[in-house]
């Protein structure tokens with residue numbers, strides 16, 4: 045029986061299927077919200093206590109000792125579950141508290157679960173306790189913009205990505221005025237504790253807040269967040285206390301899922317090179333994990349490039365009894381040659397396509413760019429200091445900035461004691477494309493970091509790659525290999541002798557599976573000539589169509605698609621690993637608060653092992669500080685952890701490079717990571733990097 049005819053828009057919108065289709069809430073979301081992450085064993089008890097340990101040692105920075113005197117002596121805190129406590133301790137543990145939490149820096153999947161863990165633990169200890177979320181990052185603390193979190197609000201975001209619940213921002217509380225306003229906010233809200241969920245810079249800020257607010261009785265705790273994966277903590281003896289910041293796994297899995305799809309597409313329509321820039325402001329951890337997840341044809345690892353030495357150059361200098369310091373580290377030009385070599389080698393076996401992964405911060409490891417960044421940081425900071433004006437507001441158009449640099453170069457010519465920006469710097473700088481000049485001169489962020497995400501790194505490199513490939517093509521060194529069976533078939537089909545034509549056309553005929561057209565044959569004209577020389581073509585005769593077709597097939601065009609993976613992965617819903625990790629970080633941070641700690645960062649030890657062995661701990665922040673150049677000055681910050689080229693994960697990737705490049709006949713060795721799977725059994729337990737780096741550890 046035919047159903048009732050629906051004609052009016054009202055009726056359509058009222059239909060249950062339509063209602064379901066346009067609902068903001070879908071089944072995946074409901075499933076995520078309903079999921080309760082497991083809790084580490086210590087949190088299965090009604091109480092948890094801290095046990096200070098001297099097992100882990102740190103090298104203390106003098107400046108940190110001076111500026112953070114009350115928290116520099118903090119030790120690592122182990123957490124133990126307890127079924128009961130003395131009355132006084134139990135009262136202290138369960139007292140009514142007001143706790144503030146803030147997100148600081150870029151979003152990272154799992155942040156909402158840190159809030160959920162903290163909220164649940166705080167309410168469990170005392171249902172009257174309040175948790176406030178500061179809005180839009182540290183500005184919310186400075187301006188007292190906060191919202192009291194409720195069951196409903198927290199429930200809405202459980203196991204979901206982003207920092208949507210309370211938003212985030214990059215403001216740094218770095219002046220006495222901002223500090224005073226922050227203290228005032230804490231007083232007004234009668235806060236017992238403030239939790240800063242952030243990266244290296246934000247945790248640095250947390251340490252200064254902890255020192256400053258000690259007198260007010262406000263505890264300040266940090267939580268290690270960043271997709272970049274560059275907050276990893278080891279003590280001086282190499283004991284791993286925090287193997288990875290949260291959000292890294294989800295972002296890497298999200299990037300890998302899409303890049304894996306590009307590997308599939310690229311090897312299907314075999315016409316594009318996909319150039320994939322992945323986030324990671326400085327460290328290449330994300331690129332390394334993507335390499336392990338996808339087996340893309342080429343993955344540049346910045347830290348590895350910095351290690352590069354030009355042996356030929358060194359030898360030459362040695363022969364002249366000099367030292368060539370430029371032989372250490374890679375230059376942009378050299379890097380482009382390395383990329384070209386890979387492209388040319390794949391083309392030679394018929395693969396004029398592939399996938400290259402470039403870490404966002406790769407330029408930080410390229411010799412001349414590193415020098416430019418440091419010099420420009422100093423020049424801009426000096427300008428701001430001496431003129432009491434902002435460089436970027438004074439010199440708005442690029443030309444004005446360049447003119448200022450030109451004047452500095454002139455000054456160095458006239459006054460030999462001024463060496464910050466010389467004529468050579470100026471000439472080199474003027475040689476680079478203007479979009480890149482603009483990028484290098486962009487404003488630093490509030491923490492003084494160079495904003496790599498705003499620079500089209502891949503375009504800079506690609507420009508050089510394209511130029512060099514053109515040269516190689518003209519020299520006949522960049523050719524697409526022709527499969528020998530295909531060649532024979534075409535010749536036989538055209539009634540031509542494959543052996544005679546093969547010998548005339550290729551320089552490896554009869555040797556390899558993929559045939560390389562001779563370097564001298566780079567046009568129809570030169571093909572004509574080669575055939576004549578081989579006695580296969582007489583004057584006035586036309587080149588056989590199949591021969592010309594083979595030649596044309598061998599001439600590559602380098603077609604690229606450029607992708608940037610960053611913000612999409614940052615906004616992804618967390619993997620189960622990150623859901624578990626972050627929920628337990630939330631529980632850990634409450635345990636630190638309930639036990640009176642301050643200046644500590646919540647962490648989970650043994651992340652690289654089975655969940656049953658995860659150990660929630662507190663890591664003292666002040667001992668992690670060292671001096672680093674920021675905005676042209678030395679500043680105390682937590683040291684970023686970059687890829688260790690001696691780590692097992694990196695060594696495995698290095699050992700697989702040749703295989704994954706696939707510059708050999710046969711299929712590529714791509715791995716299909718697939719999308720993040722929240723349910724089911726096929727999702728991995730943890731990042732592959734962690735899995736590999738744990739091999740060989742005595743306790744793994």
Ligand code: FBP
Pocket residue numbers: 148149150151152243244269270271272323324325404495496497610614
């Ligand atoms: P955090 O260190 O704050 O977590 O941010 C890291 C990051 O995602 C980098 O990978 C990227 O370079 C940067 O943020 C982008 O910053 P912005 O959000 O300001 O564009």
